[in-house]
Amino acid sequence: MNIQQTVIERNSGGNGPRPLWNPYLVGFLLGLVLLSAFLTLGQGLGASGAFSALLTEGVKTISPDHVAANPVYAYYIEDGTALTNTILFMSIGVLAGAAISGLLGRRTGLTIEKGPRISSGTRLWAALGGGMLVGIGAKIAKGCTSGQALTGGALLNVGSLVFMAAVFAAGYALAALLRKEWQ
Numbered sequence: 805m806n807i808q809q810t811v812i813e814r815n816s817g818g819n820g821p822r823p824l825w826n827p828y829l830v831g832f833l834l835g836l837v838l839l840s841a842f843l844t845l846g847q848g849l850g851a852s853g854a855f856s857a858l859l860t861e862g863v864k865t866i867s868p869d870h871v872a873a874n875p876v877y878a879y880y881i882e883d884g885t886a887l888t889n890t891i892l893f894m895s896i897g898v899l900a901g902a903a904i905s906g907l908l909g910r911r912t913g914l915t916i917e918k919g920p921r922i923s924s925g926t927r928l929w930a931a932l933g934g935g936m937l938v939g940i941g942a943k944i945a946k947g948c949t950s951g952q953a954l955t956g957g958a959l960l961n962v963g964s965l966v967f968m969a970a971v972f973a974a975g976y977a978l979a980a981l982l983r984k985e986w987q
Contacts, residue, residue, distance in 0.1 A: 822909045838954050845890050848955025852939070852948035853880065854895035860886040921984070 841849050860880040864871040871877040880886040906912040918927040942948040947956075949971065956964025 819910060821911050824909075834954070835958075838958055841894070842958075847890065848951065848958065849894060850891060850948055850951030850955060851895050851898065852942035852951065853889070853891035855939070856880055856943070857886040857889040857892045919984075 838849055841847065857880040860871060860877045863877060864881075864886065871881070877886075880889050882888045882890075886892070903912075916924045916927055918924065922930075938948075945952075949967075952964045952967050953971075957968060
């Protein structure tokens, strides 16, 4: 039994989880979501700016003059506040959609997915460190992987396509090295 089956069985309760959706159908639907974002908002999808919008609003409560004078913060201000930034609402929608999907699919539960050779504490610290590195990288790159892959890919941005090829190549290379940690 693999780890995904174990996690699903552990979280499913009495009725068992519902079958997973067809990934091709989900990809097509995600494309429609991206198209609707372009048509309604005039921009694609991305998530890394949500934290920056919240941070901007927090700094603004302490030092509004600093936020007004700083172009990095000013980027997230719409109509005098960062709380109306569209990227913030997109991220809230992603969290709500994930929660609804998990509930409807009967795949919710508090678990720490890890291989048998790693402790829960080590797994949580590794996840925190990895998340911080991804966040720093997204800030340096001025965009996250969802923005690069979805929005940049849909626009046939050469940099986005090269980036995604590198992500998949690195993922396959690291999978061979780290597979033993999950078996």
